[in-house]
Amino acid sequence: MVLFTKQWTSGLLISCILLFGHAQAGIFSNRASNDDSSSSSSNNNNNNGGGATKEKSVVTQKMDYKLSFKIPYVYNGTIPFWSAGGDTITALDRIRITPSVPGTKGRIWSDLENNYEEWMVDMSFAISGNHLNGGRGMAFWYTQDKLPEGPIFGAKDQWKGLSIWFDSADPKTHAPSIMAFLNDGRFSFASAGVDPTKQALATCAIDYRNSNGYVKMLLTYKNRVLTLLLDPTSRGKNYRPCFRYTDIDLPTGYHFGLTAASHNPADDHDILSFETYQLNPPQKKMDHKRPLEEEKIKKGEEFQGLTAEQLKKIEETEYEIRRLREQSNEAPIEIEAAATMGVLFDTERRILETLQVTQLQIEALGAPTSQQVLSGSFVPKPAAGKQEAGGISADHLRTETQTILKRLEQQSNHNDQQLRTLKDTMSKMETLLQAMDNRMALQTNNLQGKLSEITKDSAEAKGTMSTLIKYILYACGLQGVVGLAIYLYWKLRVEKNEKKFL
Known part of the structure; x- marks a missing residue:
């Protein structure tokens, strides 16, 4: 009965899912068509209602997930397609390149090269500290x-490529600054007497340290123009231009990277997300539609909503599902018993199907049906041993029927034997568990008794030792008194002898 109820519940669930799927397909198709229509009308400046010609929207950028990372950062213990090193810490909500500990350096680099001629990086970061001035800073890299x-902010000097410094400890202004540099691998910025500001391609002085939340950075390289936008206050809603540098060549095949360094006082340098986009990607060609796809789209566009009858069926199905769930919660069934009942039910169903097939085969050979046997309206067949028109004798049919019955009986006996074996095994396991419990209890009692004896012996030994120590102390005291008396006596004798000579 329980299995039948579960099967009926599964049927209701499947029907409900199909009905909802059809409804949602129509709704989403209708919304998609409306969005496409509105997009097409705005692009063509043609407000012709539903008769406007639909055009495919042009994709201007495409994110490359292999050159990006965001929450959740870690998969199988690593950041996919990225390598972190130094003092970098990977947390649940951010990647801390360097913590606020003096002398720390960290880095994170993309394992794959950037093969896009035009690209954009959308990064969210935060640089914060408890001191008035910053603790060195962070650098963005695009290098060979x-x-x-x-x-150089935790990275090697004399690099080949682009570097953007977020210097929060500028020794001249003591205010956060941003500087962009281009190096061919020969110039050393860390040499003594070198002023990096004179070598900068572009600079700006937007305050990004200790911002409210995080800072959004948008770096774009398009048509040989490098543009940096920054939003330190509104999380990407109000970008401010930092610099724009033209006629710059940034070849493909370079790696993206981020490094940071903390001096004294130190800052936390956190990266919340790093997303790389390809600009103006090749447009995807329209694939051929599948069979009947046009008709399905048309049905989805014409769909206006669920009818009252469909809504009523959905409500009835939901009510029935809730009722069955409540019944199942009120009367829980053990998993082993349910599995056993399932096996028995399946076996009985197979036996019934076999009997039905056998009955149909016998009726096809001319045997009377069950209704004819019950009513008695059938003509007896000739004696055994004689063959019918089809060439099959009644003895043969009887033999086959007995064989089938024997097989069914053997299968039933086999199932009974399996059930008995299962019960015997469970009984043995219960006996074994009970014996183990008794043995554990006995061992526990023995251990407690031994511990009590050990404690008692320890107490007696302790008392004996204390008594012995007392005797030793008494003997030492007595010897001291005797010695003192002897010494006083000797001293008096000496003094008396001295008085005699005087």
């Missing part, structure tokens, strides 16, 4: 190689 640890 992944740089090891070095003096």
Whole structure:
């Protein structure tokens, strides 16, 4: 009965899912068509209602997930397609390149090269500290190689490519600044007497340290123009231009990277997300539609909503599902018993199907049906041993029927034997568990008794030792008194002898 109820519930669930799927397909198709129509009308400046010609929207940018990372950062213990090193800490909500500990350096680099001629980086970061001035800063890199640890904000000097410094500890202004540099791998910025500001491509002085929340950075390279936008206050709603540098060549095949360094006082340098986009990607060609796809789209566009009858069926199905769930919660069934009942039910169903097939085969050979047997309206067949028109004798049919019955009986006996074996196994396991419990209880009692004896012996030994120590102390005291008396006596004798000579 329980299995039948579950099967009926599954049927209701499948019907409900199909009905909802059809409804949602129509609704979403209708919305998609409306969105496409509105997009097409705005692009063509043609307000012709539903008769406007639909055009495919042009994709201007496409994100590359292999050159990006965001929450959740870690998969199988690593950041996919990125390598972190130094003092970098990966948390649940951010990647801390360097913590607010003096002398720390961290880095994170993309394992794959950037093969896009035009690209954009959308990054969210935060640089914060408890002191008035910053604690060194962070650098964005687009270089030919992944740089090891070095003096330039935690990266190697004399790099080949682009570097943008977020210097929060400018020694001249003591205010956060941003500077962009281009190096061919020969110039050393860390050499003594070098002023980096004189080598900068572009600079700006937007305050990004200790912002409210996080800072949004938008770096775009398009048509040989490098543009940096920054929003330190409104999380990407109000970008401010930082710099725009033209006629710059940034080749493909370079790596993106981020490094940071903390001096004393130190800052936290956090990266919340790093997303790389390809600008003006090749447009995807329209694939051929599948069979009957046009008709399905048309049906979805004509769909206006669920009818009252469909809504009523959905409500009835939901009510029935809730009722069955409540019944199942009120009368829980053990998993083993349910599995056993399922096996028995399946076996009985197979036996019934076999009997039905056998009955149909016998009726096809001319045997009377069950209704004819019950009513008695059938003509007896000739004696055994004689063959019918089809060439099959009644003895043969009887033999086959007995064989089938024997097989069914053997299968039923086999199932009974399996059930008995299962019950015997469970009984043995219960006996074994009970014996183990008794043995554990006995061992526990023995251990408690031994512990009590050990405690008692320890107490007696302790008392004996204390008595012995007392005796030793008494003997030492007595010897001291005797010695003192002897010494006083000797001293008096000496003094008396001295008085005699005087």
